[in-house]
Amino acid sequence: MAYSYPDEDRDYLTEKMAICGELAAGMAHEIRNPLTSVRGFLQLLQNKFDPESAEQEYFTIMLSELERINNIIKEFLTLSKPSEPQLKITSFSQLLNECLLLIEQEAIMNEVRLTHYIPEELPLLCLDSGQIKQVILNITSNAIHAAGSGGQVIIRSYLEGEEVVTTIEDNGSGISKEQQQLIFEPFYTTKKDGTGLGLTLSKRIIESHGGTISFTTEIGKGSKFKITLPKS
Secondary structure: OEEOOOHHHHHHHHHHHHHHHHHHHHHHHHHHHHHHHHHHHHHHHHOOOOOOOOHHHHHHHHHHHHHHHHHHHHHHHHHHOOOOOOOEEEEHHHHHHHHHHHHHHHHHHOOOEEEEEOOOOOOEEEEOHHHHHHHHHHHHHHHHHHHOOOOEEEEEEEEEOOEEEEEEEEOOOOOOHHHHOOOOOOOOOOOOOOOOOHHHHHHHHHHHOOOEEEEEEEOOOEEEEEEEEEOO
């Protein structure tokens, strides 16, 4: 089953994202200030303990969790003020292979088989490699978690007319009808530790590159996300 937004829904989603972005920006700034203070004092305390002491492990964990909070704040700020893509001519095949190097460990940790079909002869694309990597990594990570232990994720990329198409497919449980209508909305997530911003930002990034992002899904069989980007 495929899902795409009608024009009126796209307008509603755009307006909702703008409102959520303003709220997120205000929240992010209010949180970041005390967070910076907490981090600073925590590092001062850490320096009072011997580097080999058992307490250092606790400090490492606390600082790591603070960094995770900071990353969530960065997502909030990106939602409120999306940066313009810094476009450069890029080898899309190389970009995808770099993404694979980053995502393979996550697949191994979750006992998911990661398969890819990425031809070397894909055309050069004019894009912001950092932003597109963010999209690929986010959707692939979602697919890995959807597939679960013993599952499979397949990444394919190919030329279709004047577009380069990349699909990310998992054999998980699929996406329910209720979830399909909310999946690109800000702050909607089914992950216990998710922010609900990953797919929202991914959609915004792809559309800012003149591309599209869509998905097909079937309950009990899995989902496939399709990303299209125009040739340079």
